[in-house]
Every structure is written in C-alpha cells, then in structure tokens.
Amino acid sequence: MRAAATDERRPQRPAVRTPADRRDRGTAVHDARRRRVPRAYAMLPPGQEASHDTQAGPLVATYLEAWLRRQALRVKESTLDLYRRDVALHFTPALGGRRLGDVRPVDIDALLTRLLQSGRSPTTVRRLHRELLSAFETATELGLMTENPARAVRPPARSRREMRVLSVDEARRLLAAAAGTPMHPLLYTALETGARRGELLALRWADVDLPSRELRVRRTIREFSGRGIVEMEPKTHRSRRAVALSAEAVGVLRQHRVEQGVRRLRLGARWREHDLVFPSGIGTHWRPSNMRRAFQALALGAGIESVTFHTLRHTCASLMAMQGVPITSISAQLGHASSAITYAIYAHVLPGMQHEAASRVASALR
Structure with a gap:
C-alpha cells in the first residue's frame, strides 16, 4: 500500500541548470517565474492577465501587441513602425496562435527558412531574427517564458552581394x-x-x-x-x-x-x-x-x-x-x-x- 501511495505522489519536476551552474529543482525555477508574473501582467491587455494558461503563457499574438506598446516608449517612431509591420506581416501569421511557452527553436527556424525561400534577403531575415530575439528576451525577463527560443536559432550569413553604384x-x-x-x-x-x-x-x-x-x-x-x-x-x-x-x-x-x-x-x-x-x-x-x-x-x-x-x-x-x-x-x-x-x-x-x-x-x- 505504501508503494501505491508513493506512485500516486506528484511527480518531481525535472532538474535544471541555474545561472550559478548548480543543480536545482524545477520547482524553484517555477516559483521564481511565479514571483515575476505580476510584473509581466502589466504588459497584457485588461482581462487577458487571468485568461491565459499559466504554464504556457499568453498567446504570442497577445504578447506581441503588448510588446509593441512597451517598445513605443523605448524606440524611435520609425523603428516602431518597422516592428509593427513585421509583427503584422510575419510574426503573428506564423506564431500568433501559439502560446509563448509552446514556441520552440524549430518553429522560429522554419519561419526564417520560409522567408529566405520566398525571396527575402539575408539582411532582412537577420533583422527579423533580431526582433524576435528582443521580443522573446523581454518575455523571458518578465517570467512569461523559461528561455528564449530565438537564441538557439542561427540567422543566415550576411549577404556579400556588392552594392549597386552608378558609373x-x-x-x-x-x-x-x-x-x-x-x-x-x-x-x-x-x-x-x-x-x-x-x-x-x-x-x-x-x-x-x-x-x-x-x-x-x-x-x-x-x-x-x-x-x-x-x-x-x-x-x-x-x-x-x-x-x-x-x-x-x-x-x-x-x-x-x-x-x-x-x-x-x-x-x-x-x-x-x-x-x-x-x-x-x-x-x-x-x-x-x-x-x-x-x-x-x-x-x-x-x-x-x-x-x-x-x-x-x-x-x-x-x-x-x-x-x-x-x-x-x-x-x-x-x-x-x-x-x-x-x-x-x-x-x-x-x-x-x-x-x-x-x-x-x-x-x-x-
């Protein structure tokens, strides 16, 4: 009977590597995330903060809209206009229906690959990768993601095409x-x-x-x-x-x-x-x-x-x-x-x- 009771106990969370390179329980990381969540809620629209899955986080589309509002206070208007366009044209259609915690490096790599195959230049795709890296880094800092999936994705090499100059x-x-x-x-x-x-x-x-x-x-x-x-x-x-x-x-x-x-x-x-x-x-x-x-x-x-x-x-x-x-x-x-x-x-x-x-x-x- 004791064995049965032991089997029914809540399974332990996997161990993770902390910044100090110690082995620690996943519950400690989860608790740290939970402490940061109130700060993260400030980014989300009213009513959204209590509606998302606390494990997987809000929808990427919801988060990106909040991220754009945050960036409006930090970047030039021309840069913000570029971010808005990229979110609308590329990020939301490809990733918007997923939960933040469900986004994997393979999803981002697939998006960048499709963009290259559609004729986007390596320079453009590198810029889009930087924007995703920034957006997900903010989500990680605010406790909405455990790690930044864009960090594991290698952007395309810089284009070596010589610029056009008039004779x-x-x-x-x-x-x-x-x-x-x-x-x-x-x-x-x-x-x-x-x-x-x-x-x-x-x-x-x-x-x-x-x-x-x-x-x-x-x-x-x-x-x-x-x-x-x-x-x-x-x-x-x-x-x-x-x-x-x-x-x-x-x-x-x-x-x-x-x-x-x-x-x-x-x-x-x-x-x-x-x-x-x-x-x-x-x-x-x-x-x-x-x-x-x-x-x-x-x-x-x-x-x-x-x-x-x-x-x-x-x-x-x-x-x-x-x-x-x-x-x-x-x-x-x-x-x-x-x-x-x-x-x-x-x-x-x-x-x-x-x-x-x-x-x-x-x-x-x-």
Missing part, C-alpha cells in the same frame, strides 16, 4: 534625363552630397547658405501608412551635419530657387509655403513614395536598371573614395555614426585607394 556615364545620363524638371536639382544635390532621401526632402532654404557654399542637415522625414509625412530627428547624432557644396551645386540651387519662385507666383493661393528646397508641386513635402515612383520612371527612361535613390548616396561615397578622399572625411560627409561603418560599407573601393597611396609614397621617396 560616371550612368550618372551623367540620369542628370541629362532629368534636365528641365524639378528632379534635376534634387538628383544633382544627392550625387554631390550623398545626403539621404529623407534628409533632402526635409531640407529648407533656411538650412542652405549659398554664399558660404554649405547646407546643414537638421531633420529628416518618414512616410507612415495611415499617418502621412512625419518630420523627425536625423538617423544618428552625427547625421546632424554641415555639408560643403561645390560652385556647380550652388549654381544649380540658385537656378532652382528662381524657378521655384516663378512657380510660386504662378500658383498664387494654391501654393503652400513651407520653405522647402525640394517640395511637391504645391510647396508641401514631396512624399517619398511619389518621389520614388518618379525617380524609377526617370531611371528606366534613361536606360538605367536596378537602381534606387539610395544608389546615389553609394555613388557619391564611391566616387569620393576613388578620388582619394580620406575615409574619415567621407564618413563625416555621409553622417555615418562612425568611420568603421563607412569602411565596412565601401571596402570594395578601398584597394584602389591603397594602390594610389603607395604610388604617392614612392613618388615622394624618389
């Missing part, structure tokens, strides 16, 4: 195709300065000092679905920068300002003044989506394929590197957070610079 001939053809249109001064400024699209579309005449041949990047714009255009701080603190202009660029911008003034007078009350250097046809912000379509049509008309507006930034940097401009100067011009980032992106053009440097040293020693 000098392609750049000239693109500018020639844009001649006489509002796109021409925008493209010329982009090719010379390497400024980002959002930085140029947010640029105001008050930021441009033509006599001093300088413009200052102080803001950028982003286009959000359902919200339209939003002005915001530049990407990094080094993105707030002064950019030198050539005499040719100053001439292009002077002529552009005259033509903009003529258009403003012609439209009269229909013109909405915002002091923008590269506005829409009525003076408001030029929507990045509209500008992108106009740019693609222009490039195709010039016989230039596989190009985006960001290609102009890469082209500017590559041309500077090939002309022997120091990497620190290129980094400052582009507003990169560090010279190391610039070096990593444009390493493919640096061998030519090194040969040129060696030749100059040899000439000096003759």
Whole structure:
C-alpha cells in the first residue's frame, strides 16, 4: 500500500541548470517565474492577465501587441513602425496562435527558412531574427517564458552581394534625363552630397547658405501608412551635419530657387509655403513614395536598371573614395555614426585607394 501511495505522489519536476551552474529543482525555477508574473501582467491587455494558461503563457499574438506598446516608449517612431509591420506581416501569421511557452527553436527556424525561400534577403531575415530575439528576451525577463527560443536559432550569413553604384556615364545620363524638371536639382544635390532621401526632402532654404557654399542637415522625414509625412530627428547624432557644396551645386540651387519662385507666383493661393528646397508641386513635402515612383520612371527612361535613390548616396561615397578622399572625411560627409561603418560599407573601393597611396609614397621617396 505504501508503494501505491508513493506512485500516486506528484511527480518531481525535472532538474535544471541555474545561472550559478548548480543543480536545482524545477520547482524553484517555477516559483521564481511565479514571483515575476505580476510584473509581466502589466504588459497584457485588461482581462487577458487571468485568461491565459499559466504554464504556457499568453498567446504570442497577445504578447506581441503588448510588446509593441512597451517598445513605443523605448524606440524611435520609425523603428516602431518597422516592428509593427513585421509583427503584422510575419510574426503573428506564423506564431500568433501559439502560446509563448509552446514556441520552440524549430518553429522560429522554419519561419526564417520560409522567408529566405520566398525571396527575402539575408539582411532582412537577420533583422527579423533580431526582433524576435528582443521580443522573446523581454518575455523571458518578465517570467512569461523559461528561455528564449530565438537564441538557439542561427540567422543566415550576411549577404556579400556588392552594392549597386552608378558609373560616371550612368550618372551623367540620369542628370541629362532629368534636365528641365524639378528632379534635376534634387538628383544633382544627392550625387554631390550623398545626403539621404529623407534628409533632402526635409531640407529648407533656411538650412542652405549659398554664399558660404554649405547646407546643414537638421531633420529628416518618414512616410507612415495611415499617418502621412512625419518630420523627425536625423538617423544618428552625427547625421546632424554641415555639408560643403561645390560652385556647380550652388549654381544649380540658385537656378532652382528662381524657378521655384516663378512657380510660386504662378500658383498664387494654391501654393503652400513651407520653405522647402525640394517640395511637391504645391510647396508641401514631396512624399517619398511619389518621389520614388518618379525617380524609377526617370531611371528606366534613361536606360538605367536596378537602381534606387539610395544608389546615389553609394555613388557619391564611391566616387569620393576613388578620388582619394580620406575615409574619415567621407564618413563625416555621409553622417555615418562612425568611420568603421563607412569602411565596412565601401571596402570594395578601398584597394584602389591603397594602390594610389603607395604610388604617392614612392613618388615622394624618389
């Protein structure tokens, strides 16, 4: 009878390895989780905190919505918009119906594999893996999961595909195709300065000092679905920068300002003044989506394929590197957070610079 009573006792929980590398009872870990659960409930919508299975946790979809609300207090709006899109398009459809505690590394690996097979780039899939890693790490810290399943999943290797850069001939053809249109001064400024699209579309005449041949990047714009255009701080603190202009660029911008003034007078009350250097046809912000379509049509008309507006930034940097401009100067011009980032992106053009440097040293020693 005692044996029967022993068999009916509640089975022991499996032993686990604690951070101190001691063997401890699973009940101790469970108790620790239970103590953290009240803090975790604060993330969940009203009514959800008592409705989920305390062993497996809330549904992934419910948790991710709570995680997004939490992230709204911690990240930039542009980053939050990206998180929301990825949750809606990828994470919720694939994992949303599962309980947090039921998500396994194999589930995440299968999701990332499907994304790669569907044509998503390794860079995109690596980003999605980082987002899942962050979301599940928060769940682990709050006691909603015992471990982060994304940690056991290896993301794809970085893509080694060389970036697209315009040749000098392609750049000239693109500018020639844009001649006489509002796109021409925008493209010329982009090719010379390497400024980002959002930085140029947010640029105001008050930021441009033509006599001093300088413009200052102080803001950028982003286009959000359902919200339209939003002005915001530049990407990094080094993105707030002064950019030198050539005499040719100053001439292009002077002529552009005259033509903009003529258009403003012609439209009269229909013109909405915002002091923008590269506005829409009525003076408001030029929507990045509209500008992108106009740019693609222009490039195709010039016989230039596989190009985006960001290609102009890469082209500017590559041309500077090939002309022997120091990497620190290129980094400052582009507003990169560090010279190391610039070096990593444009390493493919640096061998030519090194040969040129060696030749100059040899000439000096003759």
